[in-house]
Amino acid sequence: MSKKMKILFVSSEVSPFAKTGGLADVAASLPKAIGGLGHDIRVVMPQYGLIDEKYRKSLEDVLHFRTNVAWRDNYVGVKKLEKDGIINYFIDNKSYFDRDNMYENYDRDVQFAYFCRAVLEMLPKLDFKPDIIHCNDWQTGPLSIMLEDNYKKYEFYEDIKTVFTIHNLRYQGTFSKEVIADTLGIDFKYWDLGVIRHNCLVNYMKMGIMNSDLITTVSKRYAQEIKTSEYGEGLDYAIRMNGDDVYGVLNGLDYEENNPSKDKRIYFNYNKEDLSGKYKNKNKLQKEMNLPQRRDIPLIGLVSRLVKQKGIDLIESIADQLLSKDIQLVVLGTGANEYEKFFKGLEEKYPNKVAANMKYDGDLAQKIYASSDMFLMPSQFEPCGLGQLISLRYGTVPIVRETGGLKDTIKAYDPKTGEGNGFTFINYDSKEMLDEINRAIKLYTKKKKWELLVKKIIGYDFSWENSAKEYIELYSNLVRG
Known part of the structure; x- marks a missing residue:
């Protein structure tokens, strides 16, 4: 067993609370598998107004504070709900997250810059210092560069490592360069250095790729494909530049939830002995x-x-x-x-x-x-x-x-x-x-x-256990330096 680690898993969606695609399933299942192997892993996501009332009424207030998104002074509420042995935190700000949809909003740049900053600032207030912050897709791309530019100078944050997982490179989160000062609140040098710039736009996905300690994708094949122009969605050069830090870890499936012999969502149960x-x-x-x-x-x-x-x-x-x-x-x-x-x-x-x-x-x-x-x-x-x-x-x-x-x-x-x-x-x-x-x-x-x-x-086994072990090994190597 590896040394017990503390991990914060950051995702814009988590099943069953909010879901548009496979990211939500991963954000529910992978932490559960890692937690089952003895590590303290917690999950954080926005508290969308779209979350079903049966979950919202069970949320427990943890703390609240204010944070700045550039010139904006914003309220941050932190709530939690424990499910399947995993603590899930929810970032509460109705003006940003109580919307008709999760992603198709005119101020997506501000929504998710706020989310990343709120996540970073809640940690010392929770007295939870993770060894690893594991970010997912473009919505969490700014977190690693904010950590580096704004927070690493403080002792609490200086040893925290970041992992960034690409679930789908096609969706990148691109905005005009005005968001650097107006939203992100980071040094303009990152634009000049090219680490946040792509096609003359600020690119949240590229931020995550260029500034995280380690990059993963959701299959070994895809990790190789995105280094090519055919599959790289224009960012293949950024993947190749960080090639030594790019790993493919195959997603798994929650075999407890998806079990034909017990699943209550299907009409009749069955197994391979009796079809x-x-x-x-x-x-x-x-x-x-x-x-x-x-x-x-x-x-x-x-x-x-x-x-x-x-x-x-x-x-x-x-x-x-x-x-x-x-x-x-x-x-x-x-x-x-x-x-x-x-x-x-x-x-x-x-x-x-x-x-x-x-x-x-x-x-x-x-x-x-x-x-x-x-x-x-x-x-x-x-x-x-x-x-x-x-x-x-x-x-x-x-x-x-x-x-x-x-x-x-x-x-x-x-x-x-x-x-x-x-x-x-x-x-x-x-x-x-x-x-x-x-x-x-x-x-x-x-x-x-x-x-x-x-x-x-x-009889095939594509459960999360093997993938969870791969992630733990990657985390451990990062922590050891």
């Missing part, structure tokens, strides 16, 4: 989706944000070819209006084959994972991906493109040897994707082979 419950789930979902209740045809699930990154345009280009086959498709997600219209149009055209649910519904998502035979994830790029991990856990065979974490977790099925755990295609090409779907459909007709594959993939 009858999975077949009952399929029948029940078909009924609820107004699809013919047929066990003999493959049901393909798609749970996704409906954006180009997720490969929706590939599905568009082969939809009629795919739906000419004896299959069913259940879709759940929200996103670009054009893609929502596309799936609703498919549902109208193929009412006995397509069910399109243009919304976010966590319980329905779980039902789709448990009920489907196959799970489609044809991403243009995918830092890690949780969908394919959930589908494996529920015995739903993934069909994915070989990119990022998808390539790290899904290996192509070989019908001769039975090796592999899914169907994969290499190039971002709709014909290649359709070929793999057809291969999966063909295997589905061979019931014994298909059932063997289903039972095998339920």
